[in-house]
Amino acid sequence: MVSINYSSREVCCKIVYYGPGLSGKTTNLLYVHSKVPSDTRGKMISLATEADRTLYFDFLPINIGTINGFAAKFQLYTVPGQVYYNATRKLVLRGVDGVVFVADSQPDKMEENIESLINLEENLREYGYDISDLPMVIQYNKRDLPGVLPIETLNAKLNTRGLPHFGASATLGNGVFDTLKLIIKLVLEKAKRSASDRAQPSVNLAPGSAAEPATPAPPATPAPQVASTDEPEPEPEPMAPYPEPAPEESVPAAPSTVDPVTSEVKDDDTGRLPGRATQPVSVGVGAPSAEATSTDPEPTTYRPYPGSEEGPQDFEKKVSSANFTPKKMEEPDDDDSVSNRIRSSSGGDADVSRPAMAPSLKKRGDNKKRGFIKRLFGIK
Amino acid sequence: MADDSLIIYEEEINQIDSLISKMLKGAEAKCALLVDKDGHLITRQGFTHSLDTTALAALLAGSFASTKEIARLVGEPEFSVLFHQGKKDHIHMSLVGDRSILVVIFDDRTTIGMVRLYAKETAIELGKIFEKIKEQSFDKSKAGITNDFASQAEDKLDDIFQD
Ligand SMILES: Nc1nc2c(ncn2[C@@H]2O[C@H](COP(=O)(O)OP(=O)(O)O)[C@@H](O)[C@H]2O)c(=O)[nH]1
Numbered sequence: 001m002v003s004i005n006y007s008s009r010e011v012c013c014k015i016v017y018y019g020p021g022l023s024g025k026t027t028n029l030l031y032v033h034s035k036v037p038s039d040t041r042g043k044m045i046s047l048a049t050e051a052d053r054t055l056y057f058d059f060l061p062i063n064i065g066t067i068n069g070f071a072a073k074f075q076l077y078t079v080p081g082q083v084y085y086n087a088t089r090k091l092v093l094r095g096v097d098g099v100v101f102v103a104d105s106q107p108d109k110m111e112e113n114i115e116s117l118i119n120l121e122e123n124l125r126e127y128g129y130d131i132s133d134l135p136m137v138i139q140y141n142k143r144d145l146p147g148v149l150p151i152e153t154l155n156a157k158l159n160t161r162g163l164p165h166f167g168a169s170a171t172l173g174n175g176v177f178d179t180l181k182l183i184i185k186l187v188l189e190k191a192k193r194s195a196s197d198r199a200q201p202s203v204n205l206a207p208g209s210a211a212e213p214a215t216p217a218p219p220a221t222p223a224p225q226v227a228s229t230d231e232p233e234p235e236p237e238p239m240a241p242y243p244e245p246a247p248e249e250s251v252p253a254a255p256s257t258v259d260p261v262t263s264e265v266k267d268d269d270t271g272r273l274p275g276r277a278t279q280p281v282s283v284g285v286g287a288p289s290a291e292a293t294s295t296d297p298e299p300t301t302y303r304p305y306p307g308s309e310e311g312p313q314d315f316e317k318k319v320s321s322a323n324f325t326p327k328k329m330e331e332p333d334d335d336d337s338v339s340n341r342i343r344s345s346s347g348g349d350a351d352v353s354r355p356a357m358a359p360s361l362k363k364r365g366d367n368k369k370r371g372f373i374k375r376l377f378g379i380k
Numbered sequence: 381m382a383d384d385s386l387i388i389y390e391e392e393i394n395q396i397d398s399l400i401s402k403m404l405k406g407a408e409a410k411c412a413l414l415v416d417k418d419g420h421l422i423t424r425q426g427f428t429h430s431l432d433t434t435a436l437a438a439l440l441a442g443s444f445a446s447t448k449e450i451a452r453l454v455g456e457p458e459f460s461v462l463f464h465q466g467k468k469d470h471i472h473m474s475l476v477g478d479r480s481i482l483v484v485i486f487d488d489r490t491t492i493g494m495v496r497l498y499a500k501e502t503a504i505e506l507g508k509i510f511e512k513i514k515e516q517s518f519d520k521s522k523a524g525i526t527n528d529f530a531s532q533a534e535d536k537l538d539d540i541f542q543d
């Protein structure tokens with residue numbers, strides 16, 4: 001569901017690319033990622049299997065800028081298409097505001113398309129969605145391949161509701177933006193309708209009506225709050241200082257372990273959204289901060305793209321081979337300097353030589369805390 | 381569910397932020413995120429500058445969701461707390477009300493016990509605020525999505541999405 005935050009002045013919508021396995025959902029996102037200005041999008045994240053198949057989801061946040069004083073943000077997700085992944089597919093669908101159904105135009109994929117469409121409707125219904133009211137666009141992908149079914153045939157089988165549809169070739173980029181633009185537009189129109197329905201159902205438009213209300217639109221945008229526009233981040237002074245790492249710290253690129261589950265598409269830049277102090281952080285779950293990464297003697301937190309032996313560079317090759325502009329890898333930071341800086345600036349009694357360990361009761365030497373912790377855990 | 385938009389105003393965010401920053405101080409944790417179960421970031425406090433909080437929110441919500449599914453398979457309604465232990469940084473996640481997740485990131489300056497204690501208290505307080513938010517009627521005068529929102533967006537889209 002659309003999330004509207006009047007404090008950070010953000011409108012955030014969730015769009016899910018749905019469809020059978022290998023229909024081109026991930027390729028759609030890769031194309032968007034490669035073509036939109038880097039200040040418009042965040043990092044793309046893929047949770048994929050060894051074989052590059054989407055395991056859980058791909059995620060690409062985009063920020064189309066400020067409209068009426070609100071930053072309009074869209075989170076693009078793909079689902080894994082294979083039948084047996086329905087549990088995760090359904091999870092991704094939670095709270096969806098708009099669906100792009102990516103169908104494979106090849107004749108032998110018709111069964112899978114139909115099955116996936118039925119599955120989509122089932123999952124939406126289980127979440128309590130009114131399917132006829134959910135913004136949806138159908139994309140008939142792989143139009144570049146020989147022998148694909150004509151659009152009319154596809155429409156007859158897959159588009160009985162007469163939804164808007166596009167032919168596309170995601171690898172070439174044809175139709176990708178048309179699809180995305182339309183679904184964004186539909187989602188925003190729907191959001192507007194819901195907002196006005198919630199406010200004054202009697203005065204406002206019936207869903208789907210094109211008429212504008214007679215009353216002029218209310219002054220919708222109070223002046224932006226300086227303190228909280230985009231960086232609601234105070235500096236809580238009394239705490240032990242947590243030093244901020246330099247903003248341009250990068251993630252070490254050389255992987256030493258291969259975790260097939262998590263990967264990310266590295267940006268050539270920091271992949272930040274406007275106004276956000278984001279920076280390239282390795283996003284393997286369990287690698288929560290750049291600090292963690294940079295203090296590791298062995299840079300284990302960068303997850304190479306699944307199935308690759310060589311690490312992230314290999315993925316760059318894959319991207320470029322699929323007609324995407326190759327992005328340059330960032331240079332890994334000098335580990336030691338970063339970790340030393342963090343350690344040495346982290347308060348007087350910070351133990352520089354202490355190896356990084358999981359928290360344990362024993363390790364906390366200071367007695368004041370220990371008493372408290374004993375009580376906490378009921379240790380006599 | 382489809383129309384159950386999360387709409388949060390300045391006032392509540394301020395209350396939420398101050399609760400969270402109180403928790404951070406008490407627990408001596410590094411930073412905290414409040415994440416919608418759908419993967420949207422609601423707010424963040426503490427030292428989050430170095431974090432890609434958008435991506436974190438999506439992934440944390442995803443991991444919470446999949447854990448919930450695991451819970452169901454083993455006959456639990458939901459695991460209300462999740463803990464990821466790292467070499468240096470650790471993540472504690474707990475449910476707030478029925479649709480948000482309080483995420484606390486901390487390191488060895490504190491302990492899981494402290495974080496758990498404070499997070500639990502804070503989650504209860506936050507839950508009350510969310511209850512209030514739910515009951516609130518939508519204030520149209522503050523509506524950000526006006527009639528021309530979609531059409532204004534369209535112009536931007538044409539600029540941004542050029543092949
Ligand atoms: N010829 C052609 N191949 C495509 C097109 N879109 C995707 N593919 C290929 O189909 C395969 C599966 O695509 P992917 O995006 O991973 O599918 P997903 O499972 O829906 O995410 C990849 O090898 C893509 O390169 C297209 O428009 N034309």
Ligand SMILES: [Mg+2]
Pocket residue numbers: 025026027053054078079080
């Ligand atoms: Mg995929």
